[in-house]
Amino acid sequence: MSPVAASQDPIEDHRTAAGAPATTFAADIGGTWVRMSTGGPGAPVERVPSPSRLRHPDRSTARLRADMVELLSDRVPAGARAALSFGAAIDHLTGTVYGSAPLWGAADTPYDLAADLRRSRPDVTWHLVNDVTAALLDFAAVHARPGTRRVAYLTVSSGIALRIADLERTRIPVDTWGLQGEVGHLPVPLTDPGAEVLAGLPCECGATDHLASLASGPGLVRAARRLGIPRAPQVADWLPGALDANDPGARRLLELGAAPVAHLLRTLWCLDPHLDLIGVGGGVAEGLAGHYAAEIRRRLATATSYADRGRDDAWLGDRLVFCGPGQVDPLRGVLRIGDWLPGVTP
Numbered sequence: 429m430s431p432v433a434a435s436q437d438p439i440e441d442h443r444t445a446a447g448a449p450a451t452t453f454a455a456d457i458g459g460t461w462v463r464m465s466t467g468g469p470g471a472p473v474e475r476v477p478s479p480s481r482l483r484h485p486d487r488s489t490a491r492l493r494a495d496m497v498e499l500l501s502d503r504v505p506a507g508a509r510a511a512l513s514f515g516a517a518i519d520h521l522t523g524t525v526y527g528s529a530p531l532w533g534a535a536d537t538p539y540d541l542a543a544d545l546r547r548s549r550p551d552v553t554w555h556l557v558n559d560v561t562a563a564l565l566d567f568a569a570v571h572a573r574p575g576t577r578r579v580a581y582l583t584v585s586s587g588i589a590l591r592i593a594d595l596e597r598t599r600i601p602v603d604t605w606g607l608q609g610e611v612g613h614l615p616v617p618l619t620d621p622g623a624e625v626l627a628g629l630p631c632e633c634g635a636t637d638h639l640a641s642l643a644s645g646p647g648l649v650r651a652a653r654r655l656g657i658p659r660a661p662q663v664a665d666w667l668p669g670a671l672d673a674n675d676p677g678a679r680r681l682l683e684l685g686a687a688p689v690a691h692l693l694r695t696l697w698c699l700d701p702h703l704d705l706i707g708v709g710g711g712v713a714e715g716l717a718g719h720y721a722a723e724i725r726r727r728l729a730t731a732t733s734y735a736d737r738g739r740d741d742a743w744l745g746d747r748l749v750f751c752g753p754g755q756v757d758p759l760r761g762v763l764r765i766g767d768w769l770p771g772v773t774p
């Protein structure tokens with residue numbers, strides 16, 4: 429198998445056979461907005477409402493998919509190299525999109541978006557990656573230092589996902605399904621005292637007791653409800669202020685939501701001591717800001733065994749970055765995908 433469209437050249441330096449530079453088109457596609465730019469880094473960004481299930485609950489999945497292909501086909505310049513960051517689990521080897529509830533509802537049949545785009549606009553070179561991959565490339569470009577061996581980006585948002593890149597070899601390893609780091613759908617450890625109250629919470633994927641069941645944005649709403657917090661549905665609005673006010677229910681919710689994320693980070697460093705840099709972003713981490721960072725760091729500072737001796741502020745300061753809103757941009761990151769596609773391999 430080969431990557432979606434491999435190239436040895438950085439995407440912005442690619443030249444067509446005629447010798448003219450191909451126009452660069454980039455899009456960041458989510459359930460709410462589609463952001464697009466033409467012309468490479470620094471080009472103006474256009475934002476249009478996403479033709480998604482979220483915005484059009486009445487439209488069929490087939491219609492929504494056709495609308496997306498039409499939107500992108502309309503905007504992409506002739507002969508362009510198009511780099512798309514997509515807010516869904518995606519097979520990085522083929523461009524096939526696995527489930528994306530905000531975009532297309534609960535349809536669980538994989539959809540070969542790349543194939544439809546190529547049929548619609550065969551003159552364009554299409555590159556498709558997951559938005560966490562695109563975010564990682566932007567994060568790495570800003571934060572990696574000389575000597576950084578591997579770098580990860582973890583998003584804690586409407587879903588939870590992680591991506592790791594090997595900077596020494598310019599590789600993003602994927603499995604035979606073209607996936608890496610869909611950690612939100614791993615079983616969640618409920619090891620904190622009293623955490624068993626959260627057992628059995630559902631996940632967006634249809635299973636129960638996944639990391640995203642309780643630690644994602646919707647997961648925190650479910651956890652708040654289970655804890656009997658009165659304003660559970662408004663947890664995103666309520667929680668930051670309640671933490672400022674040292675509300676005990678808010679504190680408990682933060683602890684239970686952060687615990688499995690800290691456990692994930694601890695496991696990552698146990699398995700890969702050369703993971704020199706991890707960025708944490710996404711709506712939950714950004715919305716809870718200092719409270720979230722402090723709770724994760726507090727947990728990582730605690731020794732759990734000789735294999736996990738606890739990490740002090742200096743150690744974490746070198747390796748763990750909590751990103752603020754807008755600091756990591758998948759639209760900017762996806763422009764770098766041309767450098768990486770040859771290294772996106774099973």
Ligand SMILES: [Zn+2]
Nearest residue numbers: 613631633638
């Ligand atoms: Zn799940």
